[in-house]
């Protein structure tokens with residue numbers, strides 16, 4: 001079937017290998033791939049996208065396991081036209097393609113504390129969608145509003161109720177491409193904020209395999225969550241611990257491994273396929289359930305065709 005796609009000023013291509021764009025280095029092709037030049041380009045493309053063509057918004061792929069068969073329809077990935085960060089009147093407005101670390105550093109330069117974002121390797125679009133969090137702070141803590149483009153190509157404003165934050169998740173529709181997010185962070189002293197980030201980075205490098213091919217935590221921590229979308233820190237039930245208790249620290253199947261340094265990090269040690277990684281993840285879920293009765297839930301988002 002010949003599909004007539006809207007004209008775009010940005011990059012439009014087919015058969016873009018997603019393994020080149022995901023942290024786990026796996027994933028078959030995007031049937032079509034679109035990187036809009038700017039907001040107008042995105043809105044015009046979406047408004048003219050044929051109804052029978054699905055789309056998937058991709059961030060920087062740091063929380064994704066894209067399956068080997070790739071993703072049907074159009075994968076939309078925001079780039080340069082969406083990575084600005086503006087700070088004024090106590091608000092930080094970050095483009096969805098801006099990297100979390102850049103947003104944290106820019107906010108700190110202006111005396112605002114979004115330091116928790118410094119060591120999360122994703123983009124702001126992915127961080128909002130996932131309600132990313134670290135060191136006891138979450139996107140939901142500082143979120144004011146977001147702008148997104150819907151399937152009809154309209155720009156819509158989203159508030160906290162629309163997003164509906166939960167632990168490492170939101171109720172945001174898959175039909176929205178987030179284009180920017182506004183935060184109201186607390187203020188802080190510039191030097192102290194940079195020092196805080198330096199310490200966090202060091203802590204992260206000491207405790208996690210940050211130089212390996214992973215997508216961060218594979219499973220959500222199986223503990224109680226507050227209504228604010230935060231992990232209940234009183235409950236110390238951690239995914240890594242129940243995986244360790246099941247004897248799976250460092251457990252390897254082919255090139256897929258649960259890392260020795262942090263057993264909740266599913267790792268591609270070189271040349272693993274998406275199906276091997278997913279198979280190991282499912283095996284871990286089964287063994288953990290058998291050992292402790294805990295049903296681990298994937299935090300990594302699995303998408304695409306096997």
Ligand SMILES: Cc1cc2nc3c(=O)[nH]c(=O)nc-3n(C[C@H](O)[C@H](O)[C@H](O)COP(=O)(O)OP(=O)(O)OC[C@H]3O[C@@H](n4cnc5c(N)ncnc54)[C@H](O)[C@@H]3O)c2cc1C
Pocket residue numbers: 023056057058059060061062063064078096119120121122123124125126127128129130131132133134168176177178179209210214215216217301
């Ligand atoms: C080493 C490592 C450490 C990590 N540590 C943490 C951590 O401490 N805390 C934490 O929360 N996460 C952590 N992560 C996971 C990951 O970085 C976060 O979930 C991040 O927010 C994902 O952003 P992304 O841009 O990579 O999104 P992707 O992985 O590309 O996508 C994730 C989801 O967001 C959606 N999405 C992305 N961009 C948009 C957009 N513009 N519009 C609409 N939807 C969009 C995608 O459709 C998908 O559903 C870690 C990952 C790694 C590799």
